[in-house]
Amino acid sequence: MVESGPANLQYVTNPLLNKGTAFSLREREKLGLMGLLPPHIETLETQIDRVYAAFEREETPLDKHVYLRGLQDDNEVLFYALLVRHLSEMMPIIYTPIVGDACKKFSEIYDHPRGLIISYPERDRIDDILENAILPSVEAIVVTDGERILGLGDQGAGGMGIPIGKLSLYTAAGGISPTVTLPIVLDVGTNNQERLKDPLYIGWRHERISGDDYFEFVDLFVRAVKRKWPDVLLQFEDFAQQHAAPLLARYRDQLCTFNDDIQGTAAVTAGTLLAASNVTGIPLKDATIAFLGAGSAGVGIAEQLVQLMVRQGLSETEARARIYMVDRNGLLTDAMSDLLPFQKQVVQPLTKVGSWSDGEISLLDVIHRAKPNILVGVSGQAGLFSEEVIRAMAANTEHPVVLPLSNPTSRIEAVPADIIHWSDGHAMVATGSPFDPVVYNGKTHHVAQCNNSYIFPGMGLGVLAAGARRVTDGMFMAAAEALATLSPARSDRTASLLPDVGNIREVSKAIAFAVGQQAQLDGVAPKSTKDDLKAAINAKFWIPQYQEIV
Ligand SMILES: NC(=O)c1ccc[n+]([C@@H]2O[C@H](COP(=O)([O-])OP(=O)(O)OC[C@H]3O[C@@H](n4cnc5c(N)ncnc54)[C@H](O)[C@@H]3O)[C@@H](O)[C@H]2O)c1
Ligand SMILES: O=C(O)C[C@H](O)C(=O)O
Numbered sequence: 001m002v003e004s005g006p007a008n009l010q011y012v013t014n015p016l017l018n019k020g021t022a023f024s025l026r027e028r029e030k031l032g033l034m035g036l037l038p039p040h041i042e043t044l045e046t047q048i049d050r051v052y053a054a055f056e057r058e059e060t061p062l063d064k065h066v067y068l069r070g071l072q073d074d075n076e077v078l079f080y081a082l083l084v085r086h087l088s089e090m091m092p093i094i095y096t097p098i099v100g101d102a103c104k105k106f107s108e109i110y111d112h113p114r115g116l117i118i119s120y121p122e123r124d125r126i127d128d129i130l131e132n133a134i135l136p137s138v139e140a141i142v143v144t145d146g147e148r149i150l151g152l153g154d155q156g157a158g159g160m161g162i163p164i165g166k167l168s169l170y171t172a173a174g175g176i177s178p179t180v181t182l183p184i185v186l187d188v189g190t191n192n193q194e195r196l197k198d199p200l201y202i203g204w205r206h207e208r209i210s211g212d213d214y215f216e217f218v219d220l221f222v223r224a225v226k227r228k229w230p231d232v233l234l235q236f237e238d239f240a241q242q243h244a245a246p247l248l249a250r251y252r253d254q255l256c257t258f259n260d261d262i263q264g265t266a267a268v269t270a271g272t273l274l275a276a277s278n279v280t281g282i283p284l285k286d287a288t289i290a291f292l293g294a295g296s297a298g299v300g301i302a303e304q305l306v307q308l309m310v311r312q313g314l315s316e317t318e319a320r321a322r323i324y325m326v327d328r329n330g331l332l333t334d335a336m337s338d339l340l341p342f343q344k345q346v347v348q349p350l351t352k353v354g355s356w357s358d359g360e361i362s363l364l365d366v367i368h369r370a371k372p373n374i375l376v377g378v379s380g381q382a383g384l385f386s387e388e389v390i391r392a393m394a395a396n397t398e399h400p401v402v403l404p405l406s407n408p409t410s411r412i413e414a415v416p417a418d419i420i421h422w423s424d425g426h427a428m429v430a431t432g433s434p435f436d437p438v439v440y441n442g443k444t445h446h447v448a449q450c451n452n453s454y455i456f457p458g459m460g461l462g463v464l465a466a467g468a469r470r471v472t473d474g475m476f477m478a479a480a481e482a483l484a485t486l487s488p489a490r491s492d493r494t495a496s497l498l499p500d501v502g503n504i505r506e507v508s509k510a511i512a513f514a515v516g517q518q519a520q521l522d523g524v525a526p527k528s529t530k531d532d533l534k535a536a537i538n539a540k541f542w543i544p545q546y547q548e549i550v
């Protein structure tokens with residue numbers, strides 16, 4: 001991020017130092033900036049007005065994304081000040097869904113280095129590469145290997161858009177200073193032929209490495225990270241399902257790490273469903289839940305719901321009996337021989353469900369026979385919550401709760417307007433990507449964005465402020481429960497199940513507090529009083545404003 005040249009230049013080329021027209025006269029004189037900047041000295045407020053007008057002039061959402069990313073690479077305080085001021089409007093641009101387009105077109109729109117790209121051929125030099133991260137210290141890393149970018153599949157090195165977007169929310173929503181956040185791509189090749197054929201593709205032009213070579217490479221990376229930043233928080237993001245769960249199992253006791261698609265998604269969904277059960281009056285232990293998609297997200301959510309039902313009094317067996325996971329080959333049963341290890345706990349006994357169909361048991365079979373009142377979509381496939389599925393569900397329950405969580409918008413299982421129409425206005429809906437409210441029969445239904453963005457910024461803040469050494473399941477449960485208590489929905493089924501995105505900074509602080517307390521209870525963070533924990537969170541919470549440099 002710092003460019004070479006005379007020392008004074010860094011103040012206008014390093015986005016962590018640059019203040020542009022807001023450098024004071026004294027700073028301009030001391031830092032050697034006279035003449036480099038126009039004479040009129042501006043406030044951050046005036047600068048925000050200018051960049052907001054420029055943002056508005058950009059025509060397409062991707063153009064707006066490119067503009068904001070450019071601003072981020074130019075002046076981070078200004079970027080975050082703008083973002084915080086217009087969070088609801090800009091979150092969909094820097095994050096889901098538009099970040100999906102940005103990943104697909106990453107090579108085309110590539111402009112500036114940000115973060116680290118660690119390519120497989122450079123595997124013997126990872127320590128040197130980490131030294132090149134030009135940040136005073138690194139406290140939070142988001143890493144991807146680009147293989148399962150949202151529901152868009154393998155984007156190779158273009159997956160870098162995701163760690164950048166996630167870390168932008170660490171700062172804008174979680175108050176973590178951009179001076180300590182580092183996005184990383186592990187570039188192990190790509191099997192995306194379009195990318196490989198693209199003369200502009202920025203990644204390693206090679207098919208993905210796999211098997212032992214893959215796991216050894218990730219191991220080299222994690223060991224290097226532990227050497228360089230032993231206390232860092234390492235978030236794994238958008239890994240394919242054959243890697244996500246094994247990597248989490250391997251590293252969760254070695255360093256402070258979590259997998260956002262498994263654990264963050266589970267917590268936001270558990271929080272949303274706890275909020276929904278306050279409205280429906282049906283406690284989770286009495287719910288029946290069907291999933292479409294038994295991958296990282298689906299099974300992660302299912303396992304957290306099992307834990308929640310057990311807390312509400314069920315045995316684990318009773319809880320598991322209430323969960324139906326439908327994947328490509330139909331309902332997961334104990335007779336299936338090709339399941340991945342992490343899927344084997346979320347099966348139904350064939351003795352119970354075998355008579356439901358002559359062949360594979362479809363989602364519709366499950367809806368007819370199990371009569372779920374909750375339906376979760378994490379398949380990455382558009383349109384699979386058909387009218388027939390939603391009508392069948394609504395026929396069996398007065399209070400259908402439908403969560404089509406696949407991202408980006410193009411991959412959603414059904415759009416909220418359709419679900420609300422097909423259920424005659426009865427369904428409560430929350431989606432992974434943002435949606436406008438739906439008006440049906442004169443009533444406005446607000447659609448919560450059930451996205452792990454409600455969890456990971458607060459998790460990060462809580463971990464760093466509390467000094468946690470590990471991330472426990474209990475901390476995700478605490479995050480889910482804290483989120484549910486902030487839900488604006490009480491008895492009104494048309495209210496949003498989650499707080500407004502515009503309030504996400506306060507949500508993150510509340511989650512950080514719950515997470516920090518739980519970390520202490522779980523023995524992974526030093527004990528402190530509640531007041532001290534609150535004070536630590538507030539002290540950690542970075543506000544985008546200029547500091548006097550001289
Ligand atoms: N809202 C959120 O916060 C959030 C969080 C994580 C993931 N997601 C979304 O969920 C989706 C899945 O993510 P993941 O990490 O679980 O991916 P994954 O690849 O691990 O799992 C997807 C699963 O869906 C299954 N599937 C594919 N086609 C299917 C079909 N026709 N019928 C039934 N199942 C089918 C696959 O076999 C796979 O098991 C993605 O679109 C992702 O964007 C959303
Ligand atoms: O990135 C998101 O919007 C949520 C989630 O992590 C996903 O992979 O879809």
Ligand SMILES: [Mg+2]
Nearest residue numbers: 150237238261
């Ligand atoms: Mg993800």
